[in-house]
Amino acid sequence: MGKDNRIIVTVVGTDRTGIIAGVTTVLAEANANILDISQTVLQEFLTMILVVDLDNCNLDFEELKQKLTEVGDRIGVQITAQHESVFKYMHRI
Amino acid sequence: MPITIHPNEILETIRMVQAENLDIRTITMGISLRNCAAESGKRVADKVYERIVSKAERLVAVGEEIQQQFGVPIINKRISVTPVSLVGGINTHKDFLLVARAMDKAAAEVGVNFIGGFSALVHKGATPEEEVLMRSIPEALAETERVCSSVNIASTKAGINMDAVAFMGKVIKDAAYMTRDRDSIGCAKLVVFCNVPEDNPFMAGAFHGVGEPDVVINVGVSGPGVVLRAVEKLPNVDFGTLAETVKKTAFKITRMGELVGRTASEKLNVPFGIVDLSLAPTPAPGDSVAQILEAFGLERCGTHGTTAALAMLNDAVKKGGSMASSYVGGLSGAFIPVSEDAGMIRSVEDGALSIDKLEAMTCVCSVGLDMIAVPGDTPVETLSAIIADEAAIGMINGKTTAVRVIPAWGKTTGDHVNFGGLLGSAPVMKLNQYGSTAFVKRGGRIPAPIQALTN
Numbered sequence: 001m002g003k004d005n006r007i008i009v010t011v012v013g014t015d016r017t018g019i020i021a022g023v024t025t026v027l028a029e030a031n032a033n034i035l036d037i038s039q040t041v042l043q044e045f046l047t048m049i050l051v052v053d054l055d056n057c058n059l060d061f062e063e064l065k066q067k068l069t070e071v072g073d074r075i076g077v078q079i080t081a082q083h084e085s086v087f088k089y090m091h092r093i
Numbered sequence: 094m095p096i097t098i099h100p101n102e103i104l105e106t107i108r109m110v111q112a113e114n115l116d117i118r119t120i121t122m123g124i125s126l127r128n129c130a131a132e133s134g135k136r137v138a139d140k141v142y143e144r145i146v147s148k149a150e151r152l153v154a155v156g157e158e159i160q161q162q163f164g165v166p167i168i169n170k171r172i173s174v175t176p177v178s179l180v181g182g183i184n185t186h187k188d189f190l191l192v193a194r195a196m197d198k199a200a201a202e203v204g205v206n207f208i209g210g211f212s213a214l215v216h217k218g219a220t221p222e223e224e225v226l227m228r229s230i231p232e233a234l235a236e237t238e239r240v241c242s243s244v245n246i247a248s249t250k251a252g253i254n255m256d257a258v259a260f261m262g263k264v265i266k267d268a269a270y271m272t273r274d275r276d277s278i279g280c281a282k283l284v285v286f287c288n289v290p291e292d293n294p295f296m297a298g299a300f301h302g303v304g305e306p307d308v309v310i311n312v313g314v315s316g317p318g319v320v321l322r323a324v325e326k327l328p329n330v331d332f333g334t335l336a337e338t339v340k341k342t343a344f345k346i347t348r349m350g351e352l353v354g355r356t357a358s359e360k361l362n363v364p365f366g367i368v369d370l371s372l373a374p375t376p377a378p379g380d381s382v383a384q385i386l387e388a389f390g391l392e393r394c395g396t397h398g399t400t401a402a403l404a405m406l407n408d409a410v411k412k413g414g415s416m417a418s419s420y421v422g423g424l425s426g427a428f429i430p431v432s433e434d435a436g437m438i439r440s441v442e443d444g445a446l447s448i449d450k451l452e453a454m455t456c457v458c459s460v461g462l463d464m465i466a467v468p469g470d471t472p473v474e475t476l477s478a479i480i481a482d483e484a485a486i487g488m489i490n491g492k493t494t495a496v497r498v499i500p501a502w503g504k505t506t507g508d509h510v511n512f513g514g515l516l517g518s519a520p521v522m523k524l525n526q527y528g529s530t531a532f533v534k535r536g537g538r539i540p541a542p543i544q545a546l547t548n
Contacts, residue, residue: 008103083163083164
């Protein structure tokens with residue numbers, strides 16, 4: 001597994017049914033493997049973080065981001081996808 | 094493989110980018126023009142154009158690619174070149190204008206918004222070529238859109254070239270006149286330096302120094318919003334704790350810059366130069382250095398205590414940055430341009446911030462008197478005297494200082510100039526009404542100070 005190919009997907013918004021289903025469907029259809037998932041709900045606000053491996057993904061990163069944004073707009077949450085290296089580099093020596 | 098990033102860190106990064114205006118301010122490609130010397134001005138201009146376009150053709154595309162990949166906005170992609178006065182074969186006014194136009198055209202071709210390096214280094218004296226270049230600056234800045242210019246007139250080792258200081262007062266005034274229909278914007282593209290760094294990624298003072306490699310990638314990071322938010326969370330802590338927080342925040346911001354710089358350098362197959370971590374404001378709300386100083390507990394930026402607050406901020410930023418990257422740039426710290434900072438503009442309008450206080454603040458800030466609009470009828474000698482004061486601060490303290498003032502044509506104290514975009518808008522500030530003519534007219538060179546004898 002090439003670690004350069006891992007991305008972090010974050011989902012922020014008001015909690016409602018279907019958010020996980022919406023996001024994971026996009027990833028599954030793209031053949032992107034979810035390595036880890038965590039979510040917290042503070043009052044009605046949901047924050048979900050997914051670590052996703054793109055090794056076998058059949059879309060390029062651009063297209064995947066586009067699809068995630070589309071589903072985010074549809075279900076009313078904000079979805080961000082960034083390469084893992086940003087987070088690692090920023091907080092670790 | 095274990096997942097080692099804490100969710101809080103992920104959310105912190107995303108918040109910094111989305112809510113607190115953290116950005117990579119600029120990726121600047123430095124390009125040496127020293128192999129562009131030729132027997133005619135026309136031939137030099139052609140070679141300059143070809144060289145810039147061939148080296149920088151992928152710069153903008155790679156910048157955009159990295160922005161997508163990391164999800165961090167990269168605001169500007171820019172180019173700096175060897176000070177044009179050092180490129181052999183050009184020695185007339187007409188030749189220098191040909192090169193300025195070639196630079197402008199090349200910048201447009203590759204899609205960068207500014208190109209720096211219409212520059213001369215005359216701290217100890219000027220060659221005939223450098224004198225002609227300085228004389229060509231107002232016209233070059235008026236005729237071109239993207240070309241930026243800088244002149245180094247002093248250094249700790251050489252002293253202050255007062256002939257050049259006197260001359261640059263006139264150059265600034267002429268640049269203001271030649272762009273009078275656009276609020277004298279020519280002056281916003283011209284910086285007069287003392288102790289200029291050779292690897293500065295920030296316009297308008299960027300150029301590609303003679304000690305630099307053939308081509309290099311320098312990165313400038315900025316995040317006043319991120320620091321502001323961190324400081325605002327700590328209204329009642331002591332200065333030690335406050336400095337620690339700023340330092341940690343600066344560390345994180347610099348790491349982001351280092352990652353972007355190294356990635357860009359790899360993708361472009363060009364050596365990586367420096368990360369310059371500077372708290373450079375923008376006119377956007379919350380992206381203000383003045384507001385950070387106010388969050389330290391000052392009612393308005395410019396009041397008593399402001400210099401101390403800025404000194405602490407500047408130092409903490411440098412300390413955080415130096416831990417995060419081994420190649421931190423020489424200007425790292427806080428920029429205090431007036432027109433580009435909503436908090437500064439308000440302080441001037443409220444009468445809290447005067448030119449004298451700004452000068453005092455430049456003793457401890459990153460660069461100097463920056464983007465300050467002054468009355469259009471300011472005498473040339475007064476502009477020169479402002480430059481001399483600022484150069485003296487840099488010379489004695491072994492730091493970089495700079496002057497970018499705009500004597501806004503036809504405007505007077507209390508009026509506004511407006512440049513739009515990142516250059517922002519500024520209230521015209523009041524200057525001391527007494528003259529400095531006899532002082533400036535002496536000419537010659539103020540000798541290097543005792544600090545120069547360090548060997």
